[in-house]
Amino acid sequence: xxxxxxxxxxxxxxxxxxxxxxxxxxxxxxxxxxxxxxxxxxxxxxxxxxxxxxxxxxxxxxxxxxxxxxxxxxxxxxxxxxxxxxxxxxxxxxxxxxxxxxxxxxxxxxxxxxxxxxxxxxxxxxxxxxxxxxxxxxxxxxxxxxxxxxxxxxxxxxxxxxxxxxxxxxxxxxxxxxxxxxxxxxxxxxxxxxxxxxxxxxxxxxxxxxxxxxxxxxxxxxxxxxxxxxxxxxxxxxxxxxxxxxxxxxxxxxxxxxxxxxxxxxxxxxxxxxxxxxxxxxxxxxxxxxxxxxxxxxxxxxxxxxxxxxxxxxxxxxxxxxxxxxxxxxxxxxxxxxxxxxxxxxxxxxxxxxxxxxxxxxxxxxxxxxxxxxxxxxxxxxxxxxxxxxxxxxxxxxxxx
Amino acid sequence: xxxxxxxxxxxxxxxxxxxxxxxxxxxxxxxxxxxxxxxxxxxxxxxxxxxxxxxxxxxxxxxxxxxxxxxxxxxxxxxxxxxxxxxxxxxxxxxxxxxxxxxxxxxxxxxxxxxxxxxxxxxxxxxxxxxxxxxxxxxxxxxxxxxxxxxxxxxxxxxxxxxxxxxxxxxxxxxxxxxxxxxxxxxxxxxxxxxxxxxxxxxxxxxxxxxxxxxxxxxxxxxxxxxxxxxxxxxxxxxxxxxxxxxxxxxxxxxxxxxxxxxxxxxxxxxxxxxxxxxxxxxxxxxxxxxxxxxxxxxxxxxxxxxxxxxxxxxxxxxxxxxxxxxxxxxxxxxxxxxxxxxxxxxxxxxxxxxxxxxxxxxxxxxxxxxxxxxxxxxxxxxxxxxxxxxxxxxxxxxxx
Numbered sequence: 001x002x003x004x005x006x007x008x009x010x011x012x013x014x015x016x017x018x019x020x021x022x023x024x025x026x027x028x029x030x031x032x033x034x035x036x037x038x039x040x041x042x043x044x045x046x047x048x049x050x051x052x053x054x055x056x057x058x059x060x061x062x063x064x065x066x067x068x069x070x071x072x073x074x075x076x077x078x079x080x081x082x083x084x085x086x087x088x089x090x091x092x093x094x095x096x097x098x099x100x101x102x103x104x105x106x107x108x109x110x111x112x113x114x115x116x117x118x119x120x121x122x123x124x125x126x127x128x129x130x131x132x133x134x135x136x137x138x139x140x141x142x143x144x145x146x147x148x149x150x151x152x153x154x155x156x157x158x159x160x161x162x163x164x165x166x167x168x169x170x171x172x173x174x175x176x177x178x179x180x181x182x183x184x185x186x187x188x189x190x191x192x193x194x195x196x197x198x199x200x201x202x203x204x205x206x207x208x209x210x211x212x213x214x215x216x217x218x219x220x221x222x223x224x225x226x227x228x229x230x231x232x233x234x235x236x237x238x239x240x241x242x243x244x245x246x247x248x249x250x251x252x253x254x255x256x257x258x259x260x261x262x263x264x265x266x267x268x269x270x271x272x273x274x275x276x277x278x279x280x281x282x283x284x285x286x287x288x289x290x291x292x293x294x295x296x297x298x299x300x301x302x303x304x305x306x307x308x309x310x311x312x313x314x315x316x317x318x319x320x321x322x323x324x325x326x327x328x329x330x331x332x333x334x335x336x337x338x339x340x341x342x343x344x345x346x347x348x349x350x351x352x353x354x355x356x357x358x359x360x361x362x363x364x365x366x367x368x369x370x371x372x373x374x375x376x377x378x379x380x381x382x383x384x385x386x387x388x389x390x391x392x393x394x395x396x397x398x399x400x401x
Numbered sequence: 402x403x404x405x406x407x408x409x410x411x412x413x414x415x416x417x418x419x420x421x422x423x424x425x426x427x428x429x430x431x432x433x434x435x436x437x438x439x440x441x442x443x444x445x446x447x448x449x450x451x452x453x454x455x456x457x458x459x460x461x462x463x464x465x466x467x468x469x470x471x472x473x474x475x476x477x478x479x480x481x482x483x484x485x486x487x488x489x490x491x492x493x494x495x496x497x498x499x500x501x502x503x504x505x506x507x508x509x510x511x512x513x514x515x516x517x518x519x520x521x522x523x524x525x526x527x528x529x530x531x532x533x534x535x536x537x538x539x540x541x542x543x544x545x546x547x548x549x550x551x552x553x554x555x556x557x558x559x560x561x562x563x564x565x566x567x568x569x570x571x572x573x574x575x576x577x578x579x580x581x582x583x584x585x586x587x588x589x590x591x592x593x594x595x596x597x598x599x600x601x602x603x604x605x606x607x608x609x610x611x612x613x614x615x616x617x618x619x620x621x622x623x624x625x626x627x628x629x630x631x632x633x634x635x636x637x638x639x640x641x642x643x644x645x646x647x648x649x650x651x652x653x654x655x656x657x658x659x660x661x662x663x664x665x666x667x668x669x670x671x672x673x674x675x676x677x678x679x680x681x682x683x684x685x686x687x688x689x690x691x692x693x694x695x696x697x698x699x700x701x702x703x704x705x706x707x708x709x710x711x712x713x714x715x716x717x718x719x720x721x722x723x724x725x726x727x728x729x730x731x732x733x734x735x736x737x738x739x740x741x742x743x744x745x746x747x748x749x750x751x752x753x754x755x756x757x758x759x760x761x762x763x764x765x766x767x768x769x770x771x772x773x774x775x776x777x778x779x780x781x782x783x784x785x786x787x788x789x790x791x792x793x794x795x796x797x798x799x800x801x802x
Contacts, residue, residue, distance in 0.1 A: 062785075
């Protein structure tokens with residue numbers, strides 16, 4: 001269902017919605033015939049909530065598609081993740097917690113090696129240590145071209161997030177990375193008249209960077225790709241009339257929440273308890289809360305089945321705090337699956353629970369993949385969860401007479 | 402999800418996928434409260450496979466739509482059967498095993514009766530015996546117009562497949578069949594400038610055919626409709642990077658597989674065992690195998706419940722041979738339902754099983770319509786099965802970062 005159609009039906013209400021996202025929640029059994037991480041976890045509070053809820057499985061992007069964190073979150077936030085794309089440069093910047101401005105242009109950067117003739121010899125500069133990368137980034141940080149300033153934030157090894165800030169910049173730029181060695185890096189070309197200044201400035205920046213990096217072998221040049229500006233999406237306020245807040249510890253998730261116009265709350269700590277305390281403290285100020293749990297995904301990506309189980313159990317222990325706030329609608333779900341046995345994101349549908357006093361309970365007292373497969377929310381596109389949540393929050397008017 | 406989007410994500414892998422299609426697999430109970438053909442069949446091997454698989458029901462074209470074999474197969478092959486249409490003439494030619502070339506134009510032909518004034522008196526020439534039809538077709542087979550040759554292959558009674566082959570032909574032609582008697586057959590008109598030669602040649606062919614059929618009452622003329630060229634679809638190689646092979650005994654299915662660019666394997670026999678032996682013999686040469694079982698549909702269309710049950714049991718007995726090849730992904734499904742009680746294709750969703758070591762098993766040890774309705778593959782468009790199969794074969798990269 002399309003957001004414009006939904007927007008027409010939005011009606012004001014005093015209700016509150018909590019969306020609790022356990023990153024990479026969905027899993028797989030460790031051995032044939034076994035249980036998934038969520039099925040293994042001892043979750044008395046989530047199970048009790050499930051018994052009063054409608055259960056289902058969400059498909060983040062499409063059948064068989066493994067989503068990155070960006071598309072996975074956009075989908076559960078209600079945006080079609082194929083229609084609403086976030087550029088790679090922007091995701092890189094969000095991932096290092098860089099506060100992108102609306103006019104900034106971001107890119108993915110690599111330190112690389114070139115020979116005396118300027119020919120690329122190593123696209124990754126021997127995967128130099130992150131610490132070296134940091135020093136070199138600082139060296140380039142002070143370059144100014146015309147009225148534009150530059151930010152370089154190390155990601156890992158040779159990789160850094162690159163941001164340029166100044167008036168009159170636009171994306172629509174080709175990449176400098178030729179994706180192979182034995183040739184010179186490419187100059188950036190403007191793909192639109194609006195991006196001509198940006199192209200000129202990037203090319204001059206790369207020139208300056210080479211001068212400053214001369215003799216810093218193996219990292220004596222840089223490559224830039226995935227140029228993108230912070231995209232303008234319709235906000236939760238505009239779409240749904242929701243004053244929305246985000247509680248998340250990492251830049252990527254705070255960044256995607258900002259795309260939806262959510263206010264990023266200061267957690268004032270780094271634990272799960274701090275996140276739930278933040279929810280409690282800000283309860284009266286907002287209509288919608290997105291609370292992000294990172295540990296489940298990290299454990300899944302590390303292939304640590306037991307740690308993922310424990311992460312889920314830690315969340316379970318905090319469910320009573322959340323329910324004590326008496327939310328009108330609670331969604332517990334994920335942005336994608338991250339089965340420990342795969343050590344990566346995956347395409348598997350994600351267990352989802354929708355609690356509300358107005359929900360038609362399935363009467364299934366278990367929160368798990370197979371339990372959710374039997375639920376009456378069905379197996380649905382993740383982007384359809386928000387309309388259902390809004391309905392249960394009495395925030396959608398009748399369609400037609 | 403659209404094929405262009407999917408194509409962007411395709412990644413190479415060494416894995417193998419088998420798609421085993423039991424034609425017309427879905428059924429209905431013989432009596433109220435009874436079991437379907439598949440539920441009745443004794444299928445220990447499929448049941449054991451189901452226990453390790455994700456189950457679901459596929460909807461070939463859309464809810465309530467009964468598919469022909471063409472659209473049913475295109476859908477399970479991953480092509481939107483509404484977007485990718487196969488002309489009726491092409492299906493008629495494929496159905497009689499005619500090896501259509503890329504520049505051929507095919508049509509459905511009828512022998513018909515006209516009076517002395519050329520007015521149509523019987524559109525079906527009294528449904529003349531197929532044998533007579535064959536003799537008359539041979540009589541017309543030798544007509545040549547300009548540089549174009551013609552093929553007429555009897556289908557049944559008055560019906561034949563008509564194909565013209567020669568340079569500069571195009572479809573985009575009106576039909577000669579006025580769909581009623583008491584009027585003269587229509588001349589063919591070109592709907593595009595490219596099809597003018599084809600129109601001229603067809604009209605001259607019909608004229609010649611009338612001369613040769615003079616006195617052969619009741620079949621003293623012909624009607625032609627559904628002119629179509631062999632459509633150009635993106636192939637499995639282009640779309641998915643798959644070297645794909647088809648194992649099928651009948652022209653229609655081999656023809657649709659050719660549309661997807663599959664290589665048609667020589668079965669060297671006419672039994673189900675021959676088909677599975679062909680799979681085994683060609684195992685190392687391909688990434689994807691489509692294996693078609695016809696008997697289930699024939700029994701369904703004949704209204705023979707018990708024979709359909711036995712056909713399913715015969716397939717079940719061969720499942721261990723297939724599994725001994727250690728495929729990475731197996732799909733067992735159908736192109737549509739053909740319940741014996743209806744003696745025809747039907748719109749009912751089709752039981753489908755997706756086996757893979759990476760599948761999230763539903764733990765349902767039964768392969769049947771009602772078992773599949775409870776599976777976590779859900780009730781999904783048939784065209785979404787291929788993306789899920791590709792994902793389980795690790796042939797799709799992550800979308801977004």
